[in-house]
């Protein structure tokens with residue numbers, strides 16, 4: 376097994392949607408069978424072949440055997456946070472590289488809704504990776520410090536949902552794991568196409584793509600992915616600070632980015648989610664909150680303030696004090712009437728929090744009380 380996961384294989388993932396459709400079409404097999412194959416793999420995630428898929432034409436079995444694998448990636452480990460709300464999955468790709476995906480569980484019954492306990496129960500969000508590493512080099516981001524290694528195929532993106540579905544029923548997907556999704560745009564669009572179709576049937580409203588601000592991607596986003604949420608990692612209200620902490624801001628200047636976002640919103644009528652990492656003394660002062668408030672004046676936006684997760688010795692940044700985060704929120708809400716939330720920290724003890732996604736599971740055997748599970752069946756939820 377280990378050698379086959381590293382050896383380059385010409386067989387592709389059945390979840391590479393464009394590829395399987397074109398192979399089926401060339402062989403004269405109806406594309407209607409494809410969701411049945413996906414459903415089978417979803418229900419039998421450890422199957423090694425596709426011979427057990429019921430009711431396919433004979434030619435389809437032969438084609439599948441020759442050209443496809445049920446999954447090309449392998450779930451190699453899972454770490455569960457102490458409070459069990461977060462599970463980090465380590466997934467080995469066909470090229471031998473690894474990525475991480477994180478399952479976060481929220482119990483909706485714990486909050487109050489209209490004065491009563493909320494309806495529903497545990498709902499899970501899956502945070503997926505789109506690249507191995509990232510070339511954008513944001514200074515506060517663990518993935519950014521790795522540099523860019525490779526793009527995931529659309530099938531590899533979808534397979535993260537297949538692996539995660541063994542743990543929890545996933546209702547939401549966020550592209551906030553490793554990589555910049557807009558730099559792997561075709562695979563992003565293709566994977567979301569699969570997520571929203573049979574058998575996954577996720578609502579596009581429950582999918583969020585987070586971008587550092589790749590303008591040409593934002594310009595196409597509404598046309599290709601209507602109703603999917605767009606989150607933008609703004610992180611600073613002016614071009615200078617943005618350039619200091621995010622080198623990509625030089626190629627995608629703030630003024631042009633805001634224009635692209637305005638056009639996107641005029642066209643899509645969608646709320647834009649603004650991510651803003653709180654870095655002590657860098658971008659967390661009251662004046663920055665005022666600048667941000669003014670910058671967003673013409674937008675329907677929700678700001679999500681993200682406490683900085685320390686990424687180890689290579690970083691000079693510190694997390695903002697709770698007081699600064701609260702003051703920042705107060706200015707945005709009180710003066711500019713902008714809905715502003717503070718991101719709930721999850722999974723810090725297993726480095727499963729945002730920006731900590733850099734493959735490091737083996738080092739965590741003794742860290743922070745996280746449990747390293749070699750077999751998924753050990754995990755009881």
Ligand code: SAH
Pocket residue numbers: 515516517550551552553554555556585586587607608650652681682683684685686729730731
């Ligand atoms: N490349 C995309 C999506 C992946 S990063 C983007 O940058 O938006 C997902 C989110 O985690 C981004 O908002 C990113 O800025 C944030 N993030 C990165 N490093 C972080 C850290 N150390 N602490 C908190 N958030 C971080």
Ligand code: SF4
Pocket residue numbers: 509510511512513516517518519520552553554555587608
């Ligand atoms: Fe890449 Fe996003 Fe990390 Fe920046 S924050 S380096 S864009 S993954």
